Amino acid sequence: MSKVRTGAVALVTAVALAALAACGNGEPEAGKPTASDGPRVLKLWHYESADGAMGKAWAEAIKQFEASHPGVEVRFEEKAFEQIRQSAGMILNSDEAPDVMEYNKGNATAGLLSKQGLLTDLTPEVAKRGWDKLLSPSLQTTAKYDDRGIMGAGKWFGVPNYAEYVMVYYNKDLFEKHKVEVPTTFDEFTAAMDTFVEAGVTPMAVGGAEYPAQQIFYQLALSKAQRPWVDNFQLYKGKVDFHGPEFTYAAETMADWVKKGYIAKDSAAIKAEDMGVSFMGGKYPIVVTGSWWYGRFASEIKDFEWGSFLWPGNTMSAGSSGNIWVVPENAENKDLAYDFIDITMKKEIQNLLGDSGGVPVAADPAAITDPKSKELIENFTKLSGGDGLAFYPDWPAPGYYDVLVAGVQNLINGSKTPSQVLDEIAAPYEENLADLGN
Amino acid sequence: MIRKYSVLISLAVLAAVMLVPFAIVTLNAVRSPQDYSANGPLSLPDGLHLDGIVEFWNRVDFGGKLWNSLLISGSVAVLAVILSVLNAYALGVGRVRGRVWIMVVFLVANTLPQEALVYPLYYLSKEAGLYDTRLSMIIIFTVIQSAFGTYLLASVLGRFPHEILEAAAIDGAGKWRALWRIVVPISRPTLSVLLIFFFIWTWNEFFLPLIFLISNENQTVPVALGVLQGDKMMDATMSSASALLGVLPAVVFFLIFQRTLTRGVTVGAIK
Numbered sequence: 077m078s079k080v081r082t083g084a085v086a087l088v089t090a091v092a093l094a095a096l097a098a099c100g101n102g103e104p105e106a107g108k109p110t111a112s113d114g115p116r117v118l119k120l121w122h123y124e125s126a127d128g129a130m131g132k133a134w135a136e137a138i139k140q141f142e143a144s145h146p147g148v149e150v151r152f153e154e155k156a157f158e159q160i161r162q163s164a165g166m167i168l169n170s171d172e173a174p175d176v177m178e179y180n181k182g183n184a185t186a187g188l189l190s191k192q193g194l195l196t197d198l199t200p201e202v203a204k205r206g207w208d209k210l211l212s213p214s215l216q217t218t219a220k221y222d223d224r225g226i227m228g229a230g231k232w233f234g235v236p237n238y239a240e241y242v243m244v245y246y247n248k249d250l251f252e253k254h255k256v257e258v259p260t261t262f263d264e265f266t267a268a269m270d271t272f273v274e275a276g277v278t279p280m281a282v283g284g285a286e287y288p289a290q291q292i293f294y295q296l297a298l299s300k301a302q303r304p305w306v307d308n309f310q311l312y313k314g315k316v317d318f319h320g321p322e323f324t325y326a327a328e329t330m331a332d333w334v335k336k337g338y339i340a341k342d343s344a345a346i347k348a349e350d351m352g353v354s355f356m357g358g359k360y361p362i363v364v365t366g367s368w369w370y371g372r373f374a375s376e377i378k379d380f381e382w383g384s385f386l387w388p389g390n391t392m393s394a395g396s397s398g399n400i401w402v403v404p405e406n407a408e409n410k411d412l413a414y415d416f417i418d419i420t421m422k423k424e425i426q427n428l429l430g431d432s433g434g435v436p437v438a439a440d441p442a443a444i445t446d447p448k449s450k451e452l453i454e455n456f457t458k459l460s461g462g463d464g465l466a467f468y469p470d471w472p473a474p475g476y477y478d479v480l481v482a483g484v485q486n487l488i489n490g491s492k493t494p495s496q497v498l499d500e501i502a503a504p505y506e507e508n509l510a511d512l513g514n
Numbered sequence: 515m516i517r518k519y520s521v522l523i524s525l526a527v528l529a530a531v532m533l534v535p536f537a538i539v540t541l542n543a544v545r546s547p548q549d550y551s552a553n554g555p556l557s558l559p560d561g562l563h564l565d566g567i568v569e570f571w572n573r574v575d576f577g578g579k580l581w582n583s584l585l586i587s588g589s590v591a592v593l594a595v596i597l598s599v600l601n602a603y604a605l606g607v608g609r610v611r612g613r614v615w616i617m618v619v620f621l622v623a624n625t626l627p628q629e630a631l632v633y634p635l636y637y638l639s640k641e642a643g644l645y646d647t648r649l650s651m652i653i654i655f656t657v658i659q660s661a662f663g664t665y666l667l668a669s670v671l672g673r674f675p676h677e678i679l680e681a682a683a684i685d686g687a688g689k690w691r692a693l694w695r696i697v698v699p700i701s702r703p704t705l706s707v708l709l710i711f712f713f714i715w716t717w718n719e720f721f722l723p724l725i726f727l728i729s730n731e732n733q734t735v736p737v738a739l740g741v742l743q744g745d746k747m748m749d750a751t752m753s754s755a756s757a758l759l760g761v762l763p764a765v766v767f768f769l770i771f772q773r774t775l776t777r778g779v780t781v782g783a784i785k
Contacts, residue, residue, distance in 0.1 A: 123741075125749070126573065153730045154573070156740035163725045166636050172646050172728050349750065356551035376551040 116148045118412040122178035123157045129434025136428055137420045168194040173404040176413035181218035181400050183226055184474055190233040191225035196403040198232040201414050207235055210438035214465035215397040228311040234400030237420050239435045240367045241395025242291050248381035250361040262389035273337045281360035283351035284344035284488050290480040291394050292364050294469040297326035298392045306466045318502035327494035330487045344488040371433035386455050392466040473508035542754035550751050566755035574738040583734040590655040591713040598663025603693050606671025623661045628721050646728040659712045706774045735760050
C-alpha cells in the first residue's frame with residue numbers, strides 16, 4: 077500500500093519539477109520572432125483537413141510561395157475550427173496574431189471583426205492585384221463589409237478562395253433500377269420522387285435536426301423568387317413578407333412533401349452526418365446538400381455510381397463563397413500575406429483545388445481532368461454565371477439557425493401549420509431588423 | 515436473496531450502459547471510413563483498420579500534446595493541493611477572523627462559469643506576457659482548482675481533533691511544523707483524492723485551454739481532439755480514434771490510482 081503511495085508521490089513530484097523546468101526555458105522560443113533577427117516568417121493558419129481539396133491546394137500554394145520567396149519561412153499551423161470560432165477576436169487583438177488566416181465569412185464573424193478594427197482593409201491590394209476581376213458579384217458579397225460590419229458593400233476585408241453551393245446528389249444505380257431519368261424540370265423532379273414512393277422507397281434523405289432541411293425549404297422559396305427578394309432577405313435592402321408567395325410556397329410544399337412521402341416523417345430528428353451516411357449506404361436515391369459533402373462522397377462511395385445536378389427549375393440556389401483569407405490588423409508581415417493570397421488565386425492552384433473535389437472560384441474549367449469534378453464545377457459555373465448564389469437562410473440574423481431548425485422540424489412533424497411556422501420564423505428576423513435600425 | 519440478485523442485475527445493466535459509449539468509440543476507431551459509410555456506426559468492422567489512429571497521432575503530433583497535458587495537469591494537481599492545504603490550514607485550523615465569509619467567497623468562486631472569467635483572464639495574461647503559454651494555464655487552473663480544494667479541505671480540517679494539535683504544541687511544535695508533521699500526514703487520504711481529482715479535471719478541461727493555448731505546440735489533448743470537428747463536416751472514424759487516444763491516459767491514470775481513490779472516499783465512512 078505504502079509502495080503505491082510513494083510511487084504516486086514520486087511520479088507527481090517528477091512531473092511538477094519537469095513542469096517548472098520546461099516553463100523556465102520554454103519561454104523565449106515561444107515568443108514571436110521579430111523582423112530584425114533571423115529570416116522573415118509568414119505565419120499562416122487554416123482549418124481545412126490536409127487531404128481535403130483546400131488542404132491539398134494550399135499545401136501546393138505554400139510550396140510555390142517558398143520557391144518564389146527564398147529566405148522566408150512559412151510557419152503553417154492547422155487550427156481547430158472551434159478554436160478560431162471561439163477566440164478569433166481575442167487572438168487577433170494580441171501580438172500572437174498570424175499574418176494570414178482562413179476565417180468564416182458572414183456578419184457575425186468577419187463582419188464583426190472588421191467593425192472592431194481587427195482586420196486589414198484589403199481594398200487597395202484587391203484593386204492592384206485584380207482579385208475583384210476573378211470573383212463574380214455574389215462571391216464578392218461575402219468579402220466586403222460596411223461600417224456596421226454588414227456584408228455586401230463597403231471595403232474588402234477578405235478574399236474567398238473557393239465556393240460552395242447546394243445541389244441534388246443522386247444514386248445512379250437506384251435511378252436505373254427504378255427507370256428514373258435525371259429530372260431537368262421541377263415537375264419531372266416531383267414525378268421522379270412519385271415513382272420512388274410508389275415503389276416503396278423514400279426518395280430523399282433529409283437531416284431535419286440540422287442545416288439540410290432548412291436548405292431544402294430555402295431552395296423551394298428560391299424557386300418562386302427573384303434576385304431583389306434575396307437582396308431584401310439577406311442584405312436588408314427592403315422588406316420581406318414572410319407570408320408572401322416565396323415562403324408560403326416553401327412552407328406549404330415542404331409540408332406537402334412529407335404527406336406525399338418524399339420526406340420521411342422521422343427525418344426531423346436526423347443529423348446531417350446520419351443523413352450523409354444513409355445516402356452513402358445506398359439507402360436513399362436522393363440527398364439535397366452542399367458541395368462540402370462532395371469530397372467525402374467521392375472517396376467513400378464504392379458500392380454504387382452517383383452524380384449530381386442542380387435543383388431542377390431553379391436559377392438560384394443556396395450557396396456562397398467559401399471561407400475567406402483575412403489579414404489581421406496586427407499582422408507583422410502584411411506584404412507576405414498579400415503575396416500568399418495572390419498565389420492561391422492563381423490558375424494552377426485553383427485548378428488543383430478543382431481537381432481535388434473543391435469548387436474553385438477562378439479555375440479554368442477546361443483544365444479540370446476528373447469527370448466528376450468537371451460536373452461539379454460546370455454546375456457551379458452555370459449557377460454563378462447567372463448570379464445564382466443566394467447565400468444561406470440562417471445568415472440574416474444572429475441565432476437564426478436554431479429558429480429555422482425548429483421551424484422546419486415543426487413542418488416535418490406537422491405539429492404546426494405552414495402559416496404558424498412562417499409566423500414563428502418571421503418574429504426573430506423582424507427583431508433583428510429593428511436592432512439594426514432598419 | 516431476490517433483493518441481492520436484483521441489485522446485482524441492475525448494477526450489471528448500469529455498467530453495460532456506461533460501457534456502451536466506450537465500446538462504440540473503440541469499434542469505430544478501428545473501422546475504415548468506407549466501412550463506416552457503407553454499414554453505419556453500429557455494425558462490426560470488417561477488419562482492424564488502425565490508420566485512423568496512426569494518422570491522427572501524426573497529424574496533431576499527439577506525443578507533444580500528451581506531454582503538454584501531463585505537464586499542465588500534473589503541475590496543477592500538485593500546486594493546487596499545496597495551495598489548498600495552506601489555505602485550509604488557516605481557515606479550518608487557524609480559524610482566522612471572518613472565515614465564514616471567506617468560505618462563502620470561495621463557494622461563490624466555485625459556481626462562477628468559466629465563460630465569465632475568460633475576458634478578465636485574457637487581459638491579465640496579455641498584460642503579464644503570459645498569453646499563449648502553458649504557464650498561464652498552470653496558474654489559472656491552480657487557482658480554480660484550489661478554490662474548490664480550499665472549500666472542501668477547510669471543512670474537513672475544521673473538525674480536526676484539537677487535542678492532537680495541543681499535544682504537539684506542548685511538545686514544542688510551531689504552527690509550521692504542526693502543519694507538515696501532523697495535519698498533512700493525517701489527512702493524506704483526502705489530499706490524495708484531491709490530487710487525483712485535480713489531475714483528471716484539469717486533464718479534461720477544454721474551454722480555457724482552447725482560448726489560451728493558441729500555438730499548436732502548446733495545446734493539450736482535448737484541444738487537439740477539436741481539430742477534427744469542422745464547420746459542417748466531421749470525420750467519424752478519425753474522431754473515434756482520437757477520442758480513444760484522448761480517453762486512454764485518463765483511464766490509465768484512474769486505474770493506477772483507483773485504490774488510493776476508494777481508500778480516500780471510504781476513510782470518512784469507517785469513522
